[in-house]
Amino acid sequence: MNILIADDEAQMVKILSAYFNKEGFNTILAKDGEEALNLFSSSKIDLAILDWMMPKVNGIDVCRYIKDNSNTKVLILTAKGENEDELEALNCGADEYVKKPFDPRILIMRAKKLLEFKDLLKISNLNIDIASKKVYKNEELLTLTKIEFELIKCFTINKGIILSREKLLDLVWGLEYEGDYRTVDTHIRRLRSKIGEEIIKTHRGLGYSLDGDFN
Known part of the structure:
Protein backbone atom coordinates (compact mmCIF):
# COMPACT_ATOMS: atom_id res chain seq x y z
CA MET A 1 0.00 0.00 0.00
CA LEU A 115 -7.11 1.14 5.51
CA GLU A 116 -9.10 -1.73 7.04
CA PHE A 117 -5.80 -3.54 7.30
CA LYS A 118 -6.06 -7.12 8.54
CA ASP A 119 -3.39 -8.89 10.57
CA LEU A 120 -4.52 -12.26 9.17
CA LEU A 121 -4.34 -12.52 5.39
CA LYS A 122 -4.90 -15.35 2.92
CA ILE A 123 -3.17 -15.58 -0.45
CA SER A 124 -3.81 -18.69 -2.53
CA ASN A 125 -2.96 -21.58 -0.16
CA LEU A 126 -1.07 -19.39 2.32
CA ASN A 127 -2.33 -17.95 5.59
CA ILE A 128 -0.16 -15.06 6.79
CA ASP A 129 -0.52 -13.99 10.41
CA ILE A 130 1.15 -10.57 10.59
CA ALA A 131 0.66 -10.21 14.35
CA SER A 132 2.29 -13.51 15.34
CA LYS A 133 4.76 -13.50 12.42
CA LYS A 134 3.72 -16.94 11.22
CA VAL A 135 2.94 -18.29 7.76
CA TYR A 136 0.94 -21.45 7.08
CA LYS A 137 0.80 -23.35 3.80
CA ASN A 138 -2.20 -25.68 3.54
CA GLU A 139 -2.55 -25.31 7.34
CA GLU A 140 1.08 -26.40 7.90
CA LEU A 141 3.37 -23.95 9.69
CA LEU A 142 6.33 -22.92 7.55
CA THR A 143 9.79 -22.35 8.98
CA LEU A 144 10.79 -18.93 7.68
CA THR A 145 13.76 -16.76 8.58
CA LYS A 146 13.15 -13.21 9.80
CA ILE A 147 14.07 -11.82 6.37
CA GLU A 148 11.81 -14.29 4.57
CA PHE A 149 8.87 -13.34 6.76
CA GLU A 150 9.52 -9.62 6.27
CA LEU A 151 9.62 -10.18 2.51
CA ILE A 152 6.28 -12.01 2.38
CA LYS A 153 4.73 -9.40 4.68
CA CYS A 154 6.05 -6.60 2.48
CA PHE A 155 4.71 -8.23 -0.70
CA THR A 156 1.35 -8.87 0.96
CA ILE A 157 0.89 -5.29 2.15
CA ASN A 158 1.90 -4.00 -1.29
CA LYS A 159 -0.09 -6.57 -3.28
CA GLY A 160 -0.30 -5.79 -6.96
CA ILE A 161 2.61 -3.34 -6.76
CA ILE A 162 5.93 -4.12 -8.45
CA LEU A 163 8.69 -3.59 -5.88
CA SER A 164 12.19 -2.96 -7.18
CA ARG A 165 15.21 -4.60 -5.56
CA GLU A 166 16.21 -1.18 -4.24
CA LYS A 167 12.78 -0.65 -2.66
CA LEU A 168 12.86 -4.13 -1.10
CA LEU A 169 16.29 -3.42 0.37
CA ASP A 170 14.90 -0.22 1.94
CA LEU A 171 11.72 -1.84 3.28
CA VAL A 172 13.14 -5.15 4.50
CA TRP A 173 16.83 -4.59 5.20
CA GLY A 174 16.65 -0.88 6.06
CA LEU A 175 18.03 2.30 4.56
CA GLU A 176 21.46 1.80 6.13
CA TYR A 177 22.04 -1.64 4.59
CA GLU A 178 25.08 -1.57 2.30
CA GLY A 179 24.81 -4.95 0.58
CA ASP A 180 24.08 -5.37 -3.13
CA TYR A 181 20.86 -6.27 -4.93
CA ARG A 182 21.86 -9.91 -5.39
CA THR A 183 20.99 -10.62 -1.77
CA VAL A 184 17.34 -9.82 -2.62
CA ASP A 185 17.34 -12.43 -5.39
CA THR A 186 18.93 -15.02 -3.09
CA HIS A 187 16.35 -14.58 -0.32
CA ILE A 188 13.43 -14.53 -2.75
CA ARG A 189 14.69 -17.77 -4.31
CA ARG A 190 14.77 -19.39 -0.85
CA LEU A 191 11.33 -18.00 0.02
CA ARG A 192 9.85 -19.33 -3.22
CA SER A 193 11.14 -22.81 -2.41
CA LYS A 194 9.00 -22.73 0.75
CA ILE A 195 5.80 -20.94 -0.29
CA GLY A 196 5.65 -22.02 -3.95
CA GLU A 197 7.38 -20.83 -7.09
CA GLU A 198 4.28 -19.24 -8.65
CA ILE A 199 3.30 -16.78 -5.90
CA ILE A 200 6.12 -14.24 -6.26
CA LYS A 201 6.29 -13.00 -9.85
CA THR A 202 9.46 -11.65 -11.49
CA HIS A 203 9.21 -8.55 -13.68
CA ARG A 204 12.43 -8.42 -15.66
CA GLY A 205 14.26 -5.14 -15.23
CA LEU A 206 11.66 -3.89 -12.74
CA GLY A 207 11.49 -6.13 -9.67
CA TYR A 208 9.00 -8.49 -8.04
CA SER A 209 5.33 -8.58 -7.10
CA LEU A 210 3.00 -10.96 -5.28
CA ASP A 211 0.71 -12.98 -7.54
CA GLY A 212 -2.25 -15.09 -6.44
CA ASP A 213 -5.83 -14.99 -5.18
CA PHE A 214 -6.28 -12.62 -2.24
CA ASN A 215 -8.90 -13.10 0.46
Missing part, protein backbone atom coordinates in the same frame (compact mmCIF):
# COMPACT_ATOMS: atom_id res chain seq x y z
CA ASN A 2 1.20 3.50 -0.82
CA ILE A 3 1.20 6.04 2.00
CA LEU A 4 1.67 9.71 1.07
CA ILE A 5 3.26 11.66 3.93
CA ALA A 6 3.31 15.44 3.49
CA ASP A 7 4.85 17.73 6.11
CA ASP A 8 7.28 20.64 5.94
CA GLU A 9 9.07 19.32 9.04
CA ALA A 10 11.78 17.13 7.49
CA GLN A 11 12.43 15.25 10.72
CA MET A 12 8.75 14.42 11.12
CA VAL A 13 8.62 13.01 7.58
CA LYS A 14 11.77 10.97 8.20
CA ILE A 15 10.42 9.48 11.44
CA LEU A 16 6.99 8.60 10.05
CA SER A 17 8.51 7.12 6.90
CA ALA A 18 10.78 4.89 8.99
CA TYR A 19 7.86 3.64 11.09
CA PHE A 20 5.62 2.90 8.10
CA ASN A 21 8.47 1.27 6.15
CA LYS A 22 9.15 -0.98 9.11
CA GLU A 23 5.53 -2.12 8.91
CA GLY A 24 6.01 -2.94 5.21
CA PHE A 25 4.18 0.04 3.71
CA ASN A 26 5.59 1.96 0.76
CA THR A 27 5.94 5.66 1.59
CA ILE A 28 5.85 8.59 -0.83
CA LEU A 29 7.13 11.82 0.68
CA ALA A 30 6.32 15.50 0.12
CA LYS A 31 7.70 18.63 1.77
CA ASP A 32 4.75 20.92 0.97
CA GLY A 33 1.17 20.89 -0.27
CA GLU A 34 2.04 21.57 -3.89
CA GLU A 35 4.39 18.60 -4.05
CA ALA A 36 1.75 16.46 -2.30
CA LEU A 37 -0.80 17.31 -5.00
CA ASN A 38 1.69 16.49 -7.78
CA LEU A 39 2.55 13.15 -6.20
CA PHE A 40 -1.11 12.34 -5.68
CA SER A 41 -1.80 13.01 -9.36
CA SER A 42 1.08 10.78 -10.52
CA SER A 43 0.83 7.88 -8.04
CA LYS A 44 -1.76 5.47 -6.67
CA ILE A 45 -2.22 6.62 -3.07
CA ASP A 46 -4.07 4.47 -0.52
CA LEU A 47 -3.72 6.88 2.40
CA ALA A 48 -2.60 10.52 2.56
CA ILE A 49 -1.19 11.81 5.85
CA LEU A 50 -1.16 15.61 5.61
CA ASP A 51 0.13 18.30 7.91
CA TRP A 52 -2.36 21.16 8.17
CA MET A 53 0.12 24.07 8.13
CA MET A 54 2.17 23.39 4.99
CA PRO A 55 3.66 26.03 2.66
CA LYS A 56 2.31 26.72 -0.86
CA VAL A 57 -0.91 24.72 -0.33
CA ASN A 58 -2.15 23.87 3.16
CA GLY A 59 -3.25 20.40 4.23
CA ILE A 60 -6.93 21.31 4.33
CA ASP A 61 -6.93 22.37 0.67
CA VAL A 62 -4.92 19.29 -0.32
CA CYS A 63 -7.40 17.11 1.57
CA ARG A 64 -10.35 18.78 -0.13
CA TYR A 65 -8.83 18.18 -3.59
CA ILE A 66 -8.02 14.53 -2.82
CA LYS A 67 -11.52 13.80 -1.49
CA ASP A 68 -13.16 15.59 -4.45
CA ASN A 69 -11.20 13.47 -6.92
CA SER A 70 -10.80 10.04 -5.32
CA ASN A 71 -11.77 7.62 -2.57
CA THR A 72 -8.34 7.91 -0.95
CA LYS A 73 -8.36 8.02 2.84
CA VAL A 74 -6.96 11.20 4.41
CA LEU A 75 -5.53 11.76 7.89
CA ILE A 76 -4.77 15.34 8.98
CA LEU A 77 -1.90 16.15 11.37
CA THR A 78 -1.89 19.45 13.21
CA ALA A 79 -0.60 21.34 16.21
CA LYS A 80 -3.98 23.11 16.36
CA GLY A 81 -6.00 21.94 19.34
CA GLU A 82 -9.35 23.73 19.29
CA ASN A 83 -12.61 21.88 18.67
CA GLU A 84 -13.41 24.24 15.81
CA ASP A 85 -10.17 23.22 14.09
CA GLU A 86 -11.08 19.55 14.34
CA LEU A 87 -14.51 20.30 12.93
CA GLU A 88 -12.96 22.19 10.01
CA ALA A 89 -10.66 19.28 9.23
CA LEU A 90 -13.49 16.77 9.30
CA ASN A 91 -15.77 19.06 7.28
CA CYS A 92 -13.19 19.22 4.48
CA GLY A 93 -13.53 15.45 4.13
CA ALA A 94 -10.70 14.16 6.34
CA ASP A 95 -11.28 10.64 7.64
CA GLU A 96 -9.14 11.12 10.74
CA TYR A 97 -7.56 13.98 12.70
CA VAL A 98 -4.47 13.60 14.95
CA LYS A 99 -3.06 16.33 17.17
CA LYS A 100 0.67 16.91 17.55
CA PRO A 101 2.62 15.71 19.43
CA PHE A 102 1.63 12.07 19.06
CA ASP A 103 3.08 8.58 19.39
CA PRO A 104 3.92 7.23 15.88
CA ARG A 105 2.76 3.77 16.96
CA ILE A 106 -0.72 5.13 17.65
CA LEU A 107 -0.72 6.91 14.31
CA ILE A 108 0.09 3.62 12.56
CA MET A 109 -2.77 1.89 14.38
CA ARG A 110 -5.18 4.60 13.24
CA ALA A 111 -3.81 4.40 9.70
CA LYS A 112 -4.31 0.62 9.62
CA LYS A 113 -7.87 1.09 10.84
CA LEU A 114 -8.58 3.56 8.04
Whole structure:
Protein backbone atom coordinates (compact mmCIF):
# COMPACT_ATOMS: atom_id res chain seq x y z
CA MET A 1 0.00 0.00 0.00
CA ASN A 2 1.20 3.50 -0.82
CA ILE A 3 1.20 6.04 2.00
CA LEU A 4 1.67 9.71 1.07
CA ILE A 5 3.26 11.66 3.93
CA ALA A 6 3.31 15.44 3.49
CA ASP A 7 4.85 17.73 6.11
CA ASP A 8 7.28 20.64 5.94
CA GLU A 9 9.07 19.32 9.04
CA ALA A 10 11.78 17.13 7.49
CA GLN A 11 12.43 15.25 10.72
CA MET A 12 8.75 14.42 11.12
CA VAL A 13 8.62 13.01 7.58
CA LYS A 14 11.77 10.97 8.20
CA ILE A 15 10.42 9.48 11.44
CA LEU A 16 6.99 8.60 10.05
CA SER A 17 8.51 7.12 6.90
CA ALA A 18 10.78 4.89 8.99
CA TYR A 19 7.86 3.64 11.09
CA PHE A 20 5.62 2.90 8.10
CA ASN A 21 8.47 1.27 6.15
CA LYS A 22 9.15 -0.98 9.11
CA GLU A 23 5.53 -2.12 8.91
CA GLY A 24 6.01 -2.94 5.21
CA PHE A 25 4.18 0.04 3.71
CA ASN A 26 5.59 1.96 0.76
CA THR A 27 5.94 5.66 1.59
CA ILE A 28 5.85 8.59 -0.83
CA LEU A 29 7.13 11.82 0.68
CA ALA A 30 6.32 15.50 0.12
CA LYS A 31 7.70 18.63 1.77
CA ASP A 32 4.75 20.92 0.97
CA GLY A 33 1.17 20.89 -0.27
CA GLU A 34 2.04 21.57 -3.89
CA GLU A 35 4.39 18.60 -4.05
CA ALA A 36 1.75 16.46 -2.30
CA LEU A 37 -0.80 17.31 -5.00
CA ASN A 38 1.69 16.49 -7.78
CA LEU A 39 2.55 13.15 -6.20
CA PHE A 40 -1.11 12.34 -5.68
CA SER A 41 -1.80 13.01 -9.36
CA SER A 42 1.08 10.78 -10.52
CA SER A 43 0.83 7.88 -8.04
CA LYS A 44 -1.76 5.47 -6.67
CA ILE A 45 -2.22 6.62 -3.07
CA ASP A 46 -4.07 4.47 -0.52
CA LEU A 47 -3.72 6.88 2.40
CA ALA A 48 -2.60 10.52 2.56
CA ILE A 49 -1.19 11.81 5.85
CA LEU A 50 -1.16 15.61 5.61
CA ASP A 51 0.13 18.30 7.91
CA TRP A 52 -2.36 21.16 8.17
CA MET A 53 0.12 24.07 8.13
CA MET A 54 2.17 23.39 4.99
CA PRO A 55 3.66 26.03 2.66
CA LYS A 56 2.31 26.72 -0.86
CA VAL A 57 -0.91 24.72 -0.33
CA ASN A 58 -2.15 23.87 3.16
CA GLY A 59 -3.25 20.40 4.23
CA ILE A 60 -6.93 21.31 4.33
CA ASP A 61 -6.93 22.37 0.67
CA VAL A 62 -4.92 19.29 -0.32
CA CYS A 63 -7.40 17.11 1.57
CA ARG A 64 -10.35 18.78 -0.13
CA TYR A 65 -8.83 18.18 -3.59
CA ILE A 66 -8.02 14.53 -2.82
CA LYS A 67 -11.52 13.80 -1.49
CA ASP A 68 -13.16 15.59 -4.45
CA ASN A 69 -11.20 13.47 -6.92
CA SER A 70 -10.80 10.04 -5.32
CA ASN A 71 -11.77 7.62 -2.57
CA THR A 72 -8.34 7.91 -0.95
CA LYS A 73 -8.36 8.02 2.84
CA VAL A 74 -6.96 11.20 4.41
CA LEU A 75 -5.53 11.76 7.89
CA ILE A 76 -4.77 15.34 8.98
CA LEU A 77 -1.90 16.15 11.37
CA THR A 78 -1.89 19.45 13.21
CA ALA A 79 -0.60 21.34 16.21
CA LYS A 80 -3.98 23.11 16.36
CA GLY A 81 -6.00 21.94 19.34
CA GLU A 82 -9.35 23.73 19.29
CA ASN A 83 -12.61 21.88 18.67
CA GLU A 84 -13.41 24.24 15.81
CA ASP A 85 -10.17 23.22 14.09
CA GLU A 86 -11.08 19.55 14.34
CA LEU A 87 -14.51 20.30 12.93
CA GLU A 88 -12.96 22.19 10.01
CA ALA A 89 -10.66 19.28 9.23
CA LEU A 90 -13.49 16.77 9.30
CA ASN A 91 -15.77 19.06 7.28
CA CYS A 92 -13.19 19.22 4.48
CA GLY A 93 -13.53 15.45 4.13
CA ALA A 94 -10.70 14.16 6.34
CA ASP A 95 -11.28 10.64 7.64
CA GLU A 96 -9.14 11.12 10.74
CA TYR A 97 -7.56 13.98 12.70
CA VAL A 98 -4.47 13.60 14.95
CA LYS A 99 -3.06 16.33 17.17
CA LYS A 100 0.67 16.91 17.55
CA PRO A 101 2.62 15.71 19.43
CA PHE A 102 1.63 12.07 19.06
CA ASP A 103 3.08 8.58 19.39
CA PRO A 104 3.92 7.23 15.88
CA ARG A 105 2.76 3.77 16.96
CA ILE A 106 -0.72 5.13 17.65
CA LEU A 107 -0.72 6.91 14.31
CA ILE A 108 0.09 3.62 12.56
CA MET A 109 -2.77 1.89 14.38
CA ARG A 110 -5.18 4.60 13.24
CA ALA A 111 -3.81 4.40 9.70
CA LYS A 112 -4.31 0.62 9.62
CA LYS A 113 -7.87 1.09 10.84
CA LEU A 114 -8.58 3.56 8.04
CA LEU A 115 -7.11 1.14 5.51
CA GLU A 116 -9.10 -1.73 7.04
CA PHE A 117 -5.80 -3.54 7.30
CA LYS A 118 -6.06 -7.12 8.54
CA ASP A 119 -3.39 -8.89 10.57
CA LEU A 120 -4.52 -12.26 9.17
CA LEU A 121 -4.34 -12.52 5.39
CA LYS A 122 -4.90 -15.35 2.92
CA ILE A 123 -3.17 -15.58 -0.45
CA SER A 124 -3.81 -18.69 -2.53
CA ASN A 125 -2.96 -21.58 -0.16
CA LEU A 126 -1.07 -19.39 2.32
CA ASN A 127 -2.33 -17.95 5.59
CA ILE A 128 -0.16 -15.06 6.79
CA ASP A 129 -0.52 -13.99 10.41
CA ILE A 130 1.15 -10.57 10.59
CA ALA A 131 0.66 -10.21 14.35
CA SER A 132 2.29 -13.51 15.34
CA LYS A 133 4.76 -13.50 12.42
CA LYS A 134 3.72 -16.94 11.22
CA VAL A 135 2.94 -18.29 7.76
CA TYR A 136 0.94 -21.45 7.08
CA LYS A 137 0.80 -23.35 3.80
CA ASN A 138 -2.20 -25.68 3.54
CA GLU A 139 -2.55 -25.31 7.34
CA GLU A 140 1.08 -26.40 7.90
CA LEU A 141 3.37 -23.95 9.69
CA LEU A 142 6.33 -22.92 7.55
CA THR A 143 9.79 -22.35 8.98
CA LEU A 144 10.79 -18.93 7.68
CA THR A 145 13.76 -16.76 8.58
CA LYS A 146 13.15 -13.21 9.80
CA ILE A 147 14.07 -11.82 6.37
CA GLU A 148 11.81 -14.29 4.57
CA PHE A 149 8.87 -13.34 6.76
CA GLU A 150 9.52 -9.62 6.27
CA LEU A 151 9.62 -10.18 2.51
CA ILE A 152 6.28 -12.01 2.38
CA LYS A 153 4.73 -9.40 4.68
CA CYS A 154 6.05 -6.60 2.48
CA PHE A 155 4.71 -8.23 -0.70
CA THR A 156 1.35 -8.87 0.96
CA ILE A 157 0.89 -5.29 2.15
CA ASN A 158 1.90 -4.00 -1.29
CA LYS A 159 -0.09 -6.57 -3.28
CA GLY A 160 -0.30 -5.79 -6.96
CA ILE A 161 2.61 -3.34 -6.76
CA ILE A 162 5.93 -4.12 -8.45
CA LEU A 163 8.69 -3.59 -5.88
CA SER A 164 12.19 -2.96 -7.18
CA ARG A 165 15.21 -4.60 -5.56
CA GLU A 166 16.21 -1.18 -4.24
CA LYS A 167 12.78 -0.65 -2.66
CA LEU A 168 12.86 -4.13 -1.10
CA LEU A 169 16.29 -3.42 0.37
CA ASP A 170 14.90 -0.22 1.94
CA LEU A 171 11.72 -1.84 3.28
CA VAL A 172 13.14 -5.15 4.50
CA TRP A 173 16.83 -4.59 5.20
CA GLY A 174 16.65 -0.88 6.06
CA LEU A 175 18.03 2.30 4.56
CA GLU A 176 21.46 1.80 6.13
CA TYR A 177 22.04 -1.64 4.59
CA GLU A 178 25.08 -1.57 2.30
CA GLY A 179 24.81 -4.95 0.58
CA ASP A 180 24.08 -5.37 -3.13
CA TYR A 181 20.86 -6.27 -4.93
CA ARG A 182 21.86 -9.91 -5.39
CA THR A 183 20.99 -10.62 -1.77
CA VAL A 184 17.34 -9.82 -2.62
CA ASP A 185 17.34 -12.43 -5.39
CA THR A 186 18.93 -15.02 -3.09
CA HIS A 187 16.35 -14.58 -0.32
CA ILE A 188 13.43 -14.53 -2.75
CA ARG A 189 14.69 -17.77 -4.31
CA ARG A 190 14.77 -19.39 -0.85
CA LEU A 191 11.33 -18.00 0.02
CA ARG A 192 9.85 -19.33 -3.22
CA SER A 193 11.14 -22.81 -2.41
CA LYS A 194 9.00 -22.73 0.75
CA ILE A 195 5.80 -20.94 -0.29
CA GLY A 196 5.65 -22.02 -3.95
CA GLU A 197 7.38 -20.83 -7.09
CA GLU A 198 4.28 -19.24 -8.65
CA ILE A 199 3.30 -16.78 -5.90
CA ILE A 200 6.12 -14.24 -6.26
CA LYS A 201 6.29 -13.00 -9.85
CA THR A 202 9.46 -11.65 -11.49
CA HIS A 203 9.21 -8.55 -13.68
CA ARG A 204 12.43 -8.42 -15.66
CA GLY A 205 14.26 -5.14 -15.23
CA LEU A 206 11.66 -3.89 -12.74
CA GLY A 207 11.49 -6.13 -9.67
CA TYR A 208 9.00 -8.49 -8.04
CA SER A 209 5.33 -8.58 -7.10
CA LEU A 210 3.00 -10.96 -5.28
CA ASP A 211 0.71 -12.98 -7.54
CA GLY A 212 -2.25 -15.09 -6.44
CA ASP A 213 -5.83 -14.99 -5.18
CA PHE A 214 -6.28 -12.62 -2.24
CA ASN A 215 -8.90 -13.10 0.46
